[in-house]
Amino acid sequence: MLEPWNDLAAPDVAPITEDGRQMLGVRCTTCGRIDFPAVPFCRVCLTETTVSEALDPDGVLYAFTTIRTAAEPYMVGYVDLDNGLRAFGHIAGEAGIGTRMTLGGPGLPITFMASEKGDSQ
Numbered sequence: 001m002l003e004p005w006n007d008l009a010a011p012d013v014a015p016i017t018e019d020g021r022q023m024l025g026v027r028c029t030t031c032g033r034i035d036f037p038a039v040p041f042c043r044v045c046l047t048e049t050t051v052s053e054a055l056d057p058d059g060v061l062y063a064f065t066t067i068r069t070a071a072e073p074y075m076v077g078y079v080d081l082d083n084g085l086r087a088f089g090h091i092a093g094e095a096g097i098g099t100r101m102t103l104g105g106p107g108l109p110i111t112f113m114a115s116e117k118g119d120s121q
């Protein structure tokens, strides 16, 4: 039976360290696949030989939408990370498709904000 997906608001998914907020994922020691959030087995080779790893939180905004049902509208979207993963989270501030993003905006743990590295286009 499949377990529920990780709670993205859980403190161990994106803990705050001295260097800021980290994306804590896993790397398979058999085939090298990385995954986020952490899963107990590799989705490629199905082994349980995964180790915890802090992942690069930088990427490019792939898609987003604005949720207007709340009292204060907010944005959510997918960020294509430089490490090859696509992560879902809140989007803070001004951003559009292709904007360089990094983890660490205000609010919930998985919040991306425009990176100071500038747009990728």
Ligand SMILES: [Zn+2]
Residues within 6 Å of the ligand: 028, 029, 030, 031, 032, 033, 042, 043, 044, 045, 046, 047
């Ligand atoms: Zn693997």
